[in-house]
Amino acid sequence: MASYIGIVREVRPLATTIFLLRAVAGMIPAGGSIINPAVNAIQTMIAQKAGEQFRVALFQNTPAAFHNRPNLVQQLTAELQHAFEEQKPNEKNYKP
Numbered sequence: 001m002a003s004y005i006g007i008v009r010e011v012r013p014l015a016t017t018i019f020l021l022r023a024v025a026g027m028i029p030a031g032g033s034i035i036n037p038a039v040n041a042i043q044t045m046i047a048q049k050a051g052e053q054f055r056v057a058l059f060q061n062t063p064a065a066f067h068n069r070p071n072l073v074q075q076l077t078a079e080l081q082h083a084f085e086e087q088k089p090n091e092k093n094y095k096p
Contacts, residue, residue: 003028005035005084006043017049018057024064026080035084037077040064 006025014020023043026035046058066072 002030003084005080005087007080007083014046019047019049019054021045021047024076024080025061026077026084028084035077035081037073040073040076040080 004025004027006023008021008023010020010022012020021044023045025041025043026037027039028034029036040063042062042064044058044060044062045056047054048057064073064076066076
């Protein structure tokens with residue numbers, strides 16, 4: 001099974017009960033340890049708060065292709081790889 005990593009870039013209220021969340025995401029193929037840059041994504045979500053719960057009103061997942069800008073692909077991939085490595089469980093303390 002693949003592993004996923006996300007980085008939240010921004011959470012901002014648009015109104016009292018409406019929030020915008022911007023994030024980036026990457027995928028590590030099953031059995032691997034390296035981000036696959038071909039499937040990096042830029043994500044946007046609009047959520048509405050109802051009581052203590054949030055409900056997704058809109059979710060957009062856009063491929064992070066950065067056409068003709070390979071340096072941006074490399075930059076995002078490196079950032080996601082770093083985040084993935086930082087969140088991996090400490091192997092001494094990890095019990096599946």
